[in-house]
Amino acid sequence: MTDDEDDGVDRMAGSMRSMWREMPEQEPPMRGLDALMVAARTQAAVMAPEPEHEPWWRRAMAMLVRPPVLAAATAVLLVGSTVMLTRRSDDAVSSPTTQTFGEREGGAWPANAKTEGGIDRDGRDAAPGGNAGAAPERQPPTVARPLRPRPHRVAEPATPPLVTEQPAVTGQTEQHDKLSVATKKEDEKQPRPGDVKQGVEVKPADQVSEADAPAVAPTPTALPAAALVSVDQLIKQAEVAAGRKDCAAVRVTTERIRRLDGNVYKSRVATQPAIKRCL
């Protein structure tokens, strides 16, 4: 059938078309419209494509770059940093000052460091031509490094000359002869004033003040270290302290002497009037 045939059909209808074209259109009822829409919504929910399941890391990244999360992370970082810095400052203030020999002298302790006159820092004569031979090689003191850097180190007041260095300068090597054998053996391991052992600096006895007394006072743990100090040195220190009328230091020093050697205490310490006044 061609377009001509279409025209023929239309021509047939044309004469009558006005009759049915005049027929009014009926409005559909509203009844059932709600039910249709409910069904349409239900079906739409079924047909709606499910959101794509992205991998967890992509969802996490997307969540992390959201402004509220970034703001929260920044806040946590700031608060955490502040707390950490505050704690470090507190630690630095409350912890004992730990200044090592190397730090004090401006350098590390050399393996064969000698003082003037060929006497090493232990007060012993160094073997000529080097370190081999008489004196056992002494390892440089282990520098007690704090675990964490302490940016706020409390400035330490100037320290008077160390006790062990005084005899070295004055040639007081013979004093060692009077030390007991045990003391001699222990002396090589003995921490000297200025050395650092377990983060605590050993101070000269004459610098021991009332406040420092508990730390230096002979305690079950502190006694072996105290015993290593020579009795003569302690007597000297006690005499010096008595001369300064620093009775606290005198009491601490004499107590150490008494513990080390009761006879020496009775014969040489308790008999001195200056010391006696403080006891």
Add this chain to the structure above:
Amino acid sequence: MFNDTADEDLMVMYQKGEVRAFEVLLSRHRKPVYNFILRFVGDKETAEDLLQEAFMRVIKGAEAYKRQAKFTTWLYTIARNLCVDQTRRRKHRKHASLDAPMDSSDESGTLLDVIPSNEMASDRKSVNKQLHETMQRAIAALSDEQREVFLMREFLDMPFKQIADVVGVPENTVKSRMRYALEKLRLELDDYKDLAKAVAP
């Protein structure tokens, strides 16, 4: 928002969960589909039920709808099949009686009432009503095959090709049916030709 969107695009949107797209489709096609069904079955109540059922089927079948198919073809295929099923069921139940009401409303008359009498309606309104009822009766007198083709061609302005797609027969068959339908209508309405010319604006 969707006023200028093609039916097919609206249907695709509805498939993606856009209920508003279906609302637009409903508002566009509810009235013409209803009138098609009403003229096909000749009964308001049945037409309402079939209209509801037709759109329900659209909703249920939306998921399977393909963008390539013309929406109106699909919609009127559903409506036409419902109408054909309905008329078949009715024919099985009882044959149309000349003194049966033309539709369920009490105001509607019987076919005998609208058979032309020698008395001409005095005023234009009553003439119009008489003409429309006669027209309705003449359409109802067509066979189902002729009626569906006639309704789609003359009231919905569908091309023969699309009618052929809806009905599921070759285009030539559609044209043939249309020709027979027009011949029959001409015979039925021949007596009212002059009347139609008189009431024509």
